[in-house]
Amino acid sequence: MVRLLLIDANARMSGKRLTTLDVIGAGPRYVLSVLRRHGIDAVLEPYENVVTSKGLKDFDVLAVSFMISDVEAVRKLISWWKRRKPDGIVMLGGPGALSPNILEKLDFDLAIVGECELVVPEIVKKGVFEDRSRLDDLIGLKGVAVKLKGKVFWGGLAPWTPREVMEQYMPDTDSVAKYPFYWACRVYVEVVRGCSNFRRAKLYRECDLCNICRQGPLDARLRCPRNVAPGCGYCSVPSVHGPPRSRSIESIVSEVEKLLELGVTRIVLSAPDFLDYGRDLLVHPHPLTDPREPPPNIDVIEKLLSKLSALEPVLEGVACISIENVKPCLVNEYVAEVLGKYLKGTVVYIGLESGSDELLDRVGRPCSVSEAIRCIELLKKYGLRPYVYLMHGIPTETDDDVKKTVELVDLLEKIGVERIVLYRFRPLPFSAFEKAELPPPAIAKPSTRELYERVRKFNEARKRELLNRVIRAVIASSYPKKRGYVVAYPLLHGPTIVIRASRNYIGAVVDVKIVKVVSDRLVEGMLLRVRKRIVRIEKYARDISMR
Numbered sequence: 001m002v003r004l005l006l007i008d009a010n011a012r013m014s015g016k017r018l019t020t021l022d023v024i025g026a027g028p029r030y031v032l033s034v035l036r037r038h039g040i041d042a043v044l045e046p047y048e049n050v051v052t053s054k055g056l057k058d059f060d061v062l063a064v065s066f067m068i069s070d071v072e073a074v075r076k077l078i079s080w081w082k083r084r085k086p087d088g089i090v091m092l093g094g095p096g097a098l099s100p101n102i103l104e105k106l107d108f109d110l111a112i113v114g115e116c117e118l119v120v121p122e123i124v125k126k127g128v129f130e131d132r133s134r135l136d137d138l139i140g141l142k143g144v145a146v147k148l149k150g151k152v153f154w155g156g157l158a159p160w161t162p163r164e165v166m167e168q169y170m171p172d173t174d175s176v177a178k179y180p181f182y183w184a185c186r187v188y189v190e191v192v193r194g195c196s197n198f199r200r201a202k203l204y205r206e207c208d209l210c211n212i213c214r215q216g217p218l219d220a221r222l223r224c225p226r227n228v229a230p231g232c233g234y235c236s237v238p239s240v241h242g243p244p245r246s247r248s249i250e251s252i253v254s255e256v257e258k259l260l261e262l263g264v265t266r267i268v269l270s271a272p273d274f275l276d277y278g279r280d281l282l283v284h285p286h287p288l289t290d291p292r293e294p295p296p297n298i299d300v301i302e303k304l305l306s307k308l309s310a311l312e313p314v315l316e317g318v319a320c321i322s323i324e325n326v327k328p329c330l331v332n333e334y335v336a337e338v339l340g341k342y343l344k345g346t347v348v349y350i351g352l353e354s355g356s357d358e359l360l361d362r363v364g365r366p367c368s369v370s371e372a373i374r375c376i377e378l379l380k381k382y383g384l385r386p387y388v389y390l391m392h393g394i395p396t397e398t399d400d401d402v403k404k405t406v407e408l409v410d411l412l413e414k415i416g417v418e419r420i421v422l423y424r425f426r427p428l429p430f431s432a433f434e435k436a437e438l439p440p441p442a443i444a445k446p447s448t449r450e451l452y453e454r455v456r457k458f459n460e461a462r463k464r465e466l467l468n469r470v471i472r473a474v475i476a477s478s479y480p481k482k483r484g485y486v487v488a489y490p491l492l493h494g495p496t497i498v499i500r501a502s503r504n505y506i507g508a509v510v511d512v513k514i515v516k517v518v519s520d521r522l523v524e525g526m527l528l529r530v531r532k533r534i535v536r537i538e539k540y541a542r543d544i545s546m547r
């Protein structure tokens with residue numbers, strides 16, 4: 001049987017994670033299940049375990065899941081692999097493998113471009129993993145790129161996996177225990193794949209304003225007569241993953257149960273828009289390509305959230321369920337009330353992107369600024385904690401658009417947004433703006449520098465409001481920069497906390513009082529009480545050394 005080593009290199013940049021250290025994504029666990037189902041003896045390891053371990057057994061294939069920003073980490077990994085296994089096959093996948101430029105730079109044999117469920121069985125059937133001379137047979141296969149003698153042969157994007165096929169796989173859960181301090185990590189559980197926004201950006205000459213993508217029948221919105229990629233111009237989710245497909249409640253609950261049994265404490269229900277969950281069922285058999293109509297399938301959402309909230313560790317208050325993102329145009333009073341009933345105190349991300357309605361319309365966003373403000377107010381009213389995304393450098397953005405965003409920050413402060421994440425536009429493959437220029441960093445231009453500074457001050461001020469608050473947190477590890485301190489993550493999400501405490505508390509859920517704001521991202525806390533020990537560090541250390 002073919003032995004395959006699957007490495008999660010997502011967010012490892014040039015070999016080390018600098019941000020979001022506490023995230024375990026859903027993708028690699030899903031791919032692992034698909035590979036195993038098709039007869040591959042696959043093992044999943046996070047990047048750091050492999051580059052520091054000499055004891056890994058021999059494998060025939062190296063598979064790497066990565067993002068565009070992780071090229072250097074992947075390059076190091078491949079050269080590590082080639083030194084040990086010069087003839088071993090290298091297979092790439094994940095968002096990084098969508099970029100032709102990146103694939104040109106890397107030394108690989110084959111890459112999965114897009115979703116894997118329909119592609120993996122074809123690769124296995126061709127016998128490529130047993131015999132690399134069969135790589136030729138993959139040329140032209142949809143969803144596969146092959147590199148032969150330095151030349152990349154593109155097969156295009158993989159087909160979107162139908163819901164019934166997705167449903168055949170249960171993402172692996174045991175591998176989560178291999179990640180550093182997994183008990184304190186946000187573990188993402190996919191609930192919806194794909195996005196309902198099939199509107200398109202109006203920016204380019206290609207669009208002749210036929211309006212099919214905004215008002216046409218659901219099926220017609222899938223294709224644009226001028227081939228403009230669907231969705232917000234800066235996003236590739238609708239192209240790569242298609243319209244939303246929801247997983248069944250049984251499958252999600254079963255995955256979450258297994259993760260909680262393992263000692264995971266922070267579950268994030270992952271979806272480009274959580275409110276699309278079950279909304280696809282309302283228009284079946286048509287694709288859900290309208291981001292605004294019908295309204296959320298609140299009965300199905302409530303059924304899912306009530307089952308998850310009834311799981312013992314969640315009821316006990318030592319584990320938490322939260323959601324990832326919502327589209328403002330789908331939030332109304334009733335939706336906010338239901339979310340508040342089950343998700344009180346948790347963070348929810350809202351993509352606002354800009355304070356300029358004109359810009360939002362040009363890029364194909366389905367929601368206006370006022371809808372986003374209303375959504376934030378409603379979510380706050382029902383006890384959720386909105387975090388907002390803003391973006392700078394979007395194609396055609398003017399200084400006036402940026403000025404409106406700066407002014408909007410005052411309003412966000414007033415209505416109680418807890419954190420703003422400002423990020424720079426990046427042209428993504430398979431998005432409408434894939435050929436746009438990468439803009440300069442925010443500090444390089446007076447208008448965006450002003451926005452950057454305003455957001456920085458906003459976030460600092462919000463952190464100061466945490467002083468003297470008591471927060472429930474999970475202790476993850478020792479703090480390498482200060483002896484006698486440990487690092488903890490808030491159970492319900494928030495800034496990283498350092499606490500003066502014995503490392504014996506690692507693996508415990510605790511209550512901490514915030515006593516100092518160290519920086520924009522870090523606060524200091526005082527340990528008040530231990531709620532529960534989730535993982536015993538001695539046991540964890542022993543398990544790690546046995547691998």
Ligand code: SF4
Nearest residue numbers: 200207208211213224
């Ligand atoms: S993006 Fe395409 S479908 Fe949408 S209005 Fe323009 S031409 Fe029509």
